[in-house]
Structure formats: structure tokens, C-alpha cells
Amino acid sequence: MKRIYLDHSATTPVDEEVLQKMLPYFTGKFGNANSMHGFGQEGAYAVDESRRKIASLIGAKPNEIYFTSGGTEADNWAIKGMALKMREKGNHVITSSIEHAAIMSSCAQIAKEYGFEITYLPVDGNGLVRPEDLRAAITDKTVLVSIMLANNEIGTIQPIKELAEIAHEKGIYFHTDAVQAVGSIPVSVTDLGVDLMSFSAHKFYGPKGVGVLYIHGGVKPTKLMTGGHQERTMRGGTTNVPGVVGMAAALEKAVNNLDENYVYIKKLRDKFVERVINEIPYAIYNGDKEKRLPQNANFAFEFIEGESILMSLDLAGIACSSGSACSSGSLEPSHVLLATGLPIEKAHGSIRFSFGRDNTEEEVDYVVDKLKEIVCKLRAMSPLFCEIKGETKNV
Ligand SMILES: *Cc1c(COP(=O)(O)O)cnc(C)c1O
Numbered sequence: 058m059k060r061i062y063l064d065h066s067a068t069t070p071v072d073e074e075v076l077q078k079m080l081p082y083f084t085g086k087f088g089n090a091n092s093m094h095g096f097g098q099e100g101a102y103a104v105d106e107s108r109r110k111i112a113s114l115i116g117a118k119p120n121e122i123y124f125t126s127g128g129t130e131a132d133n134w135a136i137k138g139m140a141l142k143m144r145e146k147g148n149h150v151i152t153s154s155i156e157h158a159a160i161m162s163s164c165a166q167i168a169k170e171y172g173f174e175i176t177y178l179p180v181d182g183n184g185l186v187r188p189e190d191l192r193a194a195i196t197d198k199t200v201l202v203s204i205m206l207a208n209n210e211i212g213t214i215q216p217i218k219e220l221a222e223i224a225h226e227k228g229i230y231f232h233t234d235a236v237q238a239v240g241s242i243p244v245s246v247t248d249l250g251v252d253l254m255s256f257s258a259h260k261f262y263g264p265k266g267v268g269v270l271y272i273h274g275g276v277k278p279t280k281l282m283t284g285g286h287q288e289r290t291m292r293g294g295t296t297n298v299p300g301v302v303g304m305a306a307a308l309e310k311a312v313n314n315l316d317e318n319y320v321y322i323k324k325l326r327d328k329f330v331e332r333v334i335n336e337i338p339y340a341i342y343n344g345d346k347e348k349r350l351p352q353n354a355n356f357a358f359e360f361i362e363g364e365s366i367l368m369s370l371d372l373a374g375i376a377c378s379s380g381s382a383c384s385s386g387s388l389e390p391s392h393v394l395l396a397t398g399l400p401i402e403k404a405h406g407s408i409r410f411s412f413g414r415d416n417t418e419e420e421v422d423y424v425v426d427k428l429k430e431i432v433c434k435l436r437a438m439s440p441l442f443c444e445i446k447g448e449t450k451n452v
Contacts, residue, residue, distance in 0.1 A: 060374040061420045065260075065352055066209050066237060066411035067378055071303065072262040078306045079264065082299040090296040091287060100298040107305035111269060114312045115254075116245035123270045123288045124301055128236040128257030130281070131270035132159035134292075135232040135253045138278025139201045140167045143230070147198035151176045153186050153215075154396040155208055160234055161392075164203075174198070183345035184213035184397045191223050202231050206249075207238040210393040210409055211344030212353025214242065221250045230276065236260055236268075240311035241350050242319070252276050258300065262414075263307030267300030318414050323351035325412045325421050330354050332425040337432055341403060343394060357399060357407040360442035361435040366408055369431040375424055378409045402441075 071079075082103060088096030090104050105119075112119045125131045140150055152164055154177040167173040176194045178186050186204055195202075202224040207214045221231040232253040238244050240261025246254055253276065257268035272278065272291075284293020311318070333340050339359035358366060363379035370377060379391075390404035399407075410424075436442040 065413035079299040079303040116247040127268040129159040131255035136163035141279040143200035149198040205234040212350035258304035
């Protein structure tokens, strides 16, 4: 059976060229980058090169790049490390109500275990944080603001530059989770003006298990991972040399081809959205129409369950997601969609389609055709839908 992957926001395959660049560091050049001998120096040299490359691709300095085990660790470090560091100054952290679980759970933990107060900023109906809400939420106890650059479920892009300026006017540190954005849209820490930024290789055709926390020079979060002297003593643990090499190669390729990929992927997404809106009744397109990632389309199909659509699509060889991959398995409706004001029953019928550079227009057509069939079949079995059907034409 033909298989179609539309879940690039969950993860992407490793690019073949990236893999080739990584392979030598698993075998011949396997040295520990902290060892003094030649084997180690080979690894250390590759890590230095990768660090320089990644820094220049996001507008940072090499010594502001800290390698981690991925986006989750980078987010945990930013929140817990900064909160603990600033504890003497204040115990208030501001984030948004649509963050990834890595941010949400880190905030919950500092609240529970260290008595922090957390403000979860609301979003408007399109999934955007209002700068005036941030301004109003700041108190003299606020020590950190963390707001994601692009949302993983509905793809909305927040006005980070403006939000960071508001925090900085009050001398408050600003972190952004840019895991979904880096590699898909232009991202520069100097343009954004953030103090800390998380991103992860496997979201841009690099390997899983490696990410970066960018930490602006002079900012010093408490260490999360203590151990050896790696990452300028800030993050212990033997360096993942193949992972770091792969991350740099993948980011370089993503940034070099960014415009071309952006246009191509957005065209596929726009075609998909247009067909769904025109051909499937009672489909709600979630999230801001303009300020969103090119790869993301999130729809609520009224009167049916997202999980049922997902399973039927999977049987047809089509992979997508309901809510985020991290919360599937739970039947909780998406906190992101609820935050945009979508009623609970509609949030339950939501599906995320995330496109990638290997998808084709033929695939888009095939998916819409299948989706139409599936939605129609499921609705025919839905008591909710039968109730309204008598009164509605063209269904
Ligand atoms: C995927 C993702 C993460 C987690 O990154 P991992 O590298 O998978 O740990 C964090 N934040 C967002 C917005 C994500 O999409």
C-alpha cells in the first residue's frame, strides 16, 4: 500500500546527505570529544565546526550554543534553570496557554516544588498572544517570560520580537521555544532579541536526540545536567558527536533551501486547505490564516471524533495527528484548541496535517479524496450529525 506522511511536525526523516555526514562519527571517528588524544580531537574538531555553523545560521555566537538531548531538555533547562537562578529576585513566570508539554510541565513543576506563580497568557481566537496581555501580566516579581515562536498544533507564529521588547523594558529575561520554527521560517536570535531559544534537529530532517539551547552571552541559568566539563561546564554528559554533526548539516541544508521549500510546502498546504474548505462541509480551519507555519493545516471536522478519522486515515496509509504526538494516547482534547475558544466537542474532532518537502500535489489530492470519504462515512454513523442533517442541504 502507498503510504503518505503528513506528520512532519511530529518528526521528519533524516536527510540522506545528513546521514552520510554523520556516519563516520559512529565508527572510525568515534572518539570522545573531551579526550586529549587524536581520536578525541577529531570529534572535538567536528563539534567546534558544527557549533560555529549553527551559531552563524541563527545569528548567534558559537559560545552561545549549548547542545542538549533535544527540544524537551532545552525547554526544561530554560524554564527551571532561569527560575532557580532568579529565585532571590522573584517567583513569577509568564508563559502562554498554548505551549508544548515540555514548557507546560516545567512550569507546573517549578510551581509545585519551588512555589513559583505562573501566569498562562490567553490567546485570541486565531491562537495569537496579545502583547498588551503580556504587559499587563508583568509584576515586580516576574523573572522570566517564555512564549513559543510557532505553535506545534496550529502553526501560529507569535510576535516574539515585540513580546521580548516588552519583557526587556522591565529587565525580564525572555525565552522562546522555536522547535517548530527553526528550519521552516527565517529565525535569527539577534532579530528576535531573545535571551534564550530552544530548537531540535529532528524537526528539520536531522537526527532525533539532539537539540540546542541558545543562551545569550552573560545569561547564566542554573545547570540542569551536572557532570563533566562539557559545554563550557554548563551541561555535563559525553557529547553526541554524530548527532551534533547531523544537526549542523541538517540546519545548513534547511536554511540554504529555506525560500524554495517554504514556497513549495506552502503551495501544497494551501491547495489542501482550499480543497478541504470547498469540498468538506462543517470543517473549521483552526489558527490564524496568515501568521502560521507553511507546513501546518489543522481542521476540526464537526460531529465526529478526531481519533476515528486518524485511525481510518492510517488504514488508508495516511499518517497525520490529532493534537500533538505527545498527548495522543490521552483522550484529553487539545489545550491549544481549547485556548483558542474552540468548544470541547469541536476540539475532539480536530486533526493536524503537517506537510514536508517530499510530499507531492498528487498526494494532496489523494488525501483529500480519502478524507472526504472517511468524514462522510463517520458522519453517517454519528447521531449528532443525523440530528442536524434533516435541516441542512448539500451535506
Ligand atoms: C517537538 C517539540 C518539542 C520537543 O522537542 P524534542 O526534541 O522532541 O524533545 C518542544 N517544543 C515544540 C514546539 C515541539 O514541536
